Amino acid sequence: MPDLGLEVLLKGQNMVRLLEGLWIALRISLTAVVISIPAGILLGAMMTRKNRVVRAVLRLYLEIIRIMPQMVLLFIVFFGTTRAFGWDLSGETASILVFSLWGTAEMSDLVRGALISIPVHQYESGEALGLRRVQVYRYIIIPQTFRRLVPLSINLITRMIKTTSLILMIGVVEVLKVAQQIIEANRMASPNAAFGVYLAVFLLYFIACWPISMFAKYLEKRWR
Amino acid sequence: MTETLLKIEHLVKKFDDNLILDDINLEVKKGEVIVVIGPSGCGKSTLLRCINALEPIQGGTISLDGEPIDDKSRSLSVLREKIGMVFQSYELFPHLSVLNNVMLAPLKVQKRKKEEVKEEALTLLERVGLKEKAGSFPRQLSGGQKQRVAIVRALCMHPELLLFDEVTAALDPEMVREVLDVILKLAAQGRTMIIVTHEMQFAQAVADRILFLDGGSIIESAPPEEFFEHPKTDRAKQFLNTFTFEAVKTPHKTIKEEED
Ligand SMILES: Nc1ncnc2c1ncn2[C@@H]1O[C@H](COP(=O)(O)OP(=O)(O)OP(=O)(O)O)[C@@H](O)[C@H]1O
Ligand SMILES: [Mg+2]
Numbered sequence: 162m163p164d165l166g167l168e169v170l171l172k173g174q175n176m177v178r179l180l181e182g183l184w185i186a187l188r189i190s191l192t193a194v195v196i197s198i199p200a201g202i203l204l205g206a207m208m209t210r211k212n213r214v215v216r217a218v219l220r221l222y223l224e225i226i227r228i229m230p231q232m233v234l235l236f237i238v239f240f241g242t243t244r245a246f247g248w249d250l251s252g253e254t255a256s257i258l259v260f261s262l263w264g265t266a267e268m269s270d271l272v273r274g275a276l277i278s279i280p281v282h283q284y285e286s287g288e289a290l291g292l293r294r295v296q297v298y299r300y301i302i303i304p305q306t307f308r309r310l311v312p313l314s315i316n317l318i319t320r321m322i323k324t325t326s327l328i329l330m331i332g333v334v335e336v337l338k339v340a341q342q343i344i345e346a347n348r349m350a351s352p353n354a355a356f357g358v359y360l361a362v363f364l365l366y367f368i369a370c371w372p373i374s375m376f377a378k379y380l381e382k383r384w385r
Numbered sequence: 386m387t388e389t390l391l392k393i394e395h396l397v398k399k400f401d402d403n404l405i406l407d408d409i410n411l412e413v414k415k416g417e418v419i420v421v422i423g424p425s426g427c428g429k430s431t432l433l434r435c436i437n438a439l440e441p442i443q444g445g446t447i448s449l450d451g452e453p454i455d456d457k458s459r460s461l462s463v464l465r466e467k468i469g470m471v472f473q474s475y476e477l478f479p480h481l482s483v484l485n486n487v488m489l490a491p492l493k494v495q496k497r498k499k500e501e502v503k504e505e506a507l508t509l510l511e512r513v514g515l516k517e518k519a520g521s522f523p524r525q526l527s528g529g530q531k532q533r534v535a536i537v538r539a540l541c542m543h544p545e546l547l548l549f550d551e552v553t554a555a556l557d558p559e560m561v562r563e564v565l566d567v568i569l570k571l572a573a574q575g576r577t578m579i580i581v582t583h584e585m586q587f588a589q590a591v592a593d594r595i596l597f598l599d600g601g602s603i604i605e606s607a608p609p610e611e612f613f614e615h616p617k618t619d620r621a622k623q624f625l626n627t628f629t630f631e632a633v634k635t636p637h638k639t640i641k642e643e644e645d
Contacts, residue, residue, distance in 0.1 A: 285439055286476035290490035290542065291466040300489060304480050384480075 201268020469539030529560030
C-alpha cells in the first residue's frame with residue numbers, strides 16, 4: 162500500500178489545528194452571510210422599485226462586484242485601505258468586509274429575480290379579494306419569494322464558504338493555510354503528507370457544505 | 386322595484402393617450418346577470434378591472450350600493466370585499482392548499498372565526514364537487530378544477546357582485562362545461578353577476594341582459610333573445626357572424642354523393 166501520508170494527521174495537535182482553521186473559515190463566511198442576507202433582501206427589494214437612479218446605482222454596484230475577482234477585492238480592501246486611508250484592518254475583518262460586499266450583491270440579485278418572477282396576477286388576485294397592500298405582501302408575495310429564494314441563497318452560502326480558501330492570501334490562517342503549515346513542518350519526516358492533509362481538507366469542506374446543500378435539495382423538493 | 390347595486394356613469398378609461406372606454410353608462414340591479422361580449426381588445430377586461438378599481442379611471446363615477454369606488458378611496462378594501470372577481474388564467478396562490486386559498490381572505494380581511502370559515506369553505510367546495518381536494522395544492526388540479534376553486538374563493542367572501550372575466554377561455558373544451566355549470570347555478574340562486582365570455586350559447590342561457598361592447602362604447606344593451614335574434618346594429622351582426630360557420634361542402638361534392 163502506498164504511503165498516503167495519513168499518519169501526519171494523527172501527530173500532535175494537527176487535526177485540532179485543521180479543525181480550528183475550518184472554524185475560522187466558517188466564522189468569516191457565516192458572519193458575512195448573516196450580514197449579506199438582510200442587506201441583500203433590502204437592496205434586492207429596492208432594485209424592483211421604479212426609481213431609476215436607485216436602480217442604476219445598485220446595478221453598478223452589482224456589476225462591479227461581479228466583474229472583480231474576489232482576490233482583487235481582498236487585496237484592495239486589505240492592502241489598499243491601509244495605504245489610502247491608514248486603516249489597519251486585520252485579515253479577518255477585511256475578509257468579512259469583502260465577503261459581505263460580495264454576498265450582499267449576489268443576494269440582492271437573487272432577491273430581485275425572485276420578486277420579479279412572481280406574476281402580477283398574484284398581486285391582483287390578492288387585492289381583488291380585499292387584502293390590503295401589506296397583507297398581499299405578507300401572505301402571498303413574501304412566502305412565494307421566500308420559497309424560491311431559500312435554495313438559491315443556500316447555494317450562495319456554500320459558495321461563500323468555499324471561497325474562504327482565498328483569504329490565506331491576505332494572511333488569514335484558515336484551514337488551507339493550516340494544511341500548508343502542517344505539510345511544510347513535516348516535509349522531512351513524511352514527504353507524502355500533502356496527499357493525506359489535503360484529503361483531510363477536502364473532507365472538512367465537504368462535511369461543512371454537504372449538509373447545507375442537501376438541506377437546499379430537500380426544501381426544493383418539498384416546495385417544488 | 387329592485388334596487389340598483391352597481392351604477393356606472395360617464396366612465397372614461399385611458400391608457401396613456403389611448404381611449405379604451407369612452408363614456409360608459411351602466412346600471413346593474415340586484416340579482417341581474419349581465420353578459421358582456423365584444424371583439425377582442427374592445428375593453429371588456431378593462432371594464433371589469435375598473436369596476437373593482439384594479440385600474441384607475443380618468444373620468445366618470447362607479448358606485449356600489451351608492452358608495453363611490455375609486456382606487457384612492459380608503460375604504461377600497463371594504464368595497465372589494467363586496468366584489469368577487471375571477472380571472473381568465475388561474476390565479477390561485479400556489480403556496481397555499483385549496484382550503485387555505487379559500488380561507489385566506491375571510492380570515493385576514495373579514496377577521497371571521499376559523500371554524501366557521503372552514504365549515505363554509507368545505508360546504509362551498511362540496512357544492513362544486515371539490516371537497517376531497519381541500520388539502521391539495523393548485524399544481525395538483527386540472528384547469529377546470531382550479532377555476533372552480535377560484536370561484537369558491539370569491540364566494541366565500543359573500544360578495545354582492547361577482548365579476549367573471551373569460552373564466553373558461555384558457556380551459557380545454559371538456560372542462561368548460563363543469564365551470565359554466567357552476568356559474569349557471571349561481572345565476573339560479575339570484576346572484577348579481579357581470580360575465581365576460583365568448584361562449585355564446587352560455588351567454589344566451591345565463592344572461593338577463595347582453596351588453597355588446599365595441600370600440601370602448603356600449604353599442605347594444607338588450608335581453609339575450611332580442612340581441613341574438615335581432616341585433617340592431619351592423620357591428621353586432623358582424624360580430625355574431627364570426628360565431629357561425631357557413632357550410633363549405635356543397636351537396637353534390639360530398640363523398641356520399643360521389644359514391645352514389
Ligand atoms: N396595461 C395596459 N396598458 C396599455 N394598454 C392596455 C393595457 N391593458 C389593456 N390595454 C389595451 O386596452 C384595450 C382593451 O383591452 P382589454 O384587455 O380590456 O380587451 P378585452 O376586450 O378584454 O379583449 P380580449 O377579448 O382579448 O380579452 C386593448 O387595446 C389593450 O391593448
Ligand atoms: Mg379580456
